[in-house]
Amino acid sequence: MRESQASQFMTKTNRLVVLRHGESTFNIENKFCGWHDAPLSEFGIQEALTVAIPAILQSQLEFDVVYTSVLSRSRQTAELILSKTNCAYVPIKEDWRLCERHYGNLTGHNKRDIANQHGEDQVQEWRRGYDGIPPPIEENNRYYYTIWSNPIYDVIPPGQFPFSESLHMCVDRVKPVWTEVKQEVLKGSRVLMCVHGTVARALVQHIEGISNEGIEKVNIPNCVPRVYEFDLNTGGLVGAAINLGDPEYIRRKTAQVAAIGD
Numbered sequence: 001m002r003e004s005q006a007s008q009f010m011t012k013t014n015r016l017v018v019l020r021h022g023e024s025t026f027n028i029e030n031k032f033c034g035w036h037d038a039p040l041s042e043f044g045i046q047e048a049l050t051v052a053i054p055a056i057l058q059s060q061l062e063f064d065v066v067y068t069s070v071l072s073r074s075r076q077t078a079e080l081i082l083s084k085t086n087c088a089y090v091p092i093k094e095d096w097r098l099c100e101r102h103y104g105n106l107t108g109h110n111k112r113d114i115a116n117q118h119g120e121d122q123v124q125e126w127r128r129g130y131d132g133i134p135p136p137i138e139e140n141n142r143y144y145y146t147i148w149s150n151p152i153y154d155v156i157p158p159g160q161f162p163f164s165e166s167l168h169m170c171v172d173r174v175k176p177v178w179t180e181v182k183q184e185v186l187k188g189s190r191v192l193m194c195v196h197g198t199v200a201r202a203l204v205q206h207i208e209g210i211s212n213e214g215i216e217k218v219n220i221p222n223c224v225p226r227v228y229e230f231d232l233n234t235g236g237l238v239g240a241a242i243n244l245g246d247p248e249y250i251r252r253k254t255a256q257v258a259a260i261g262d
């Protein structure tokens with residue numbers, strides 16, 4: 001059979017990359033961040049440079065478009081990746097629906113302090129329970145007004161500004177974006193989604209069809225590219241997701257994210 005004839009029968013595929021931003025200044029202080037617009041920490045910048053970018057380059061991944069939330073930590077990570085891979089011309093599409101889940105009145109509090117007050121089980125239910133909704137943010141929360149009046153949220157349609165969100169609510173908010181992105185991927189566009197921990201878990205559930213119980217056990221480390229391959233004819237996944245990088249590093253960082261911390 002000639003090569004051109006054989007290629008008719010070969011599966012055409014395209015890859016999608018899901019990535020959690022680098023460590024933020026709130027991550028490093030072990031504080032609930034959610035809709036507070038904390039930037040990357042120095043370490044977070046280094047994570048983008050030394051973990052995400054080498055993995056992307058080694059796997060020869062290139063992108064036609066990058067999706068981010070409207071939060072700085074997501075956008076900053078995307079810009080670092082594009083500028084250091086000589087792809088600064090690649091468009092970045094910001095979408096508020098890709099913001100981290102709103103952590104309600106936990107925002108700005110240290111995770112260990114909250115565990116000491118409310119118990120570890122309650123904190124883990126708020127952090128990882130599918131339907132665990134943290135208490136809604138109150139006016140006396142230090143970040144109430146900075147979040148509420150932040151112009152990055154001006155795009156949010158009336159009535160959709162949350163006061164707290166569960167993973168489930170985040171899964172629902174992300175769904176229409178994922179539907180659009182999947183169509184682009186199946187048309188051959190090479191997409192990077194540079195997002196947040198909870199949004200990455202929401203995407204993982206949509207993409208991999210994980211159960212509600214199953215997704216509660218998934219933790220996403222910063223700056224580790226998670227690569228999916230899609231069959232362009234069937235729209236289905238080819239094989240399992242691949243986390244790029246040193247398996248021991250990924251295991252250690254995943255365990256750190258799962259833990260409440262000190």
Ligand SMILES: O=C(O)[C@@H](COP(=O)(O)O)OP(=O)(O)O
Nearest residue numbers: 031032033034100127196197198
């Ligand atoms: O909002 C936050 O504090 C973290 C997630 O925290 P956990 O759910 O892992 O506690 O979100 P991200 O740093 O990905 O934007």
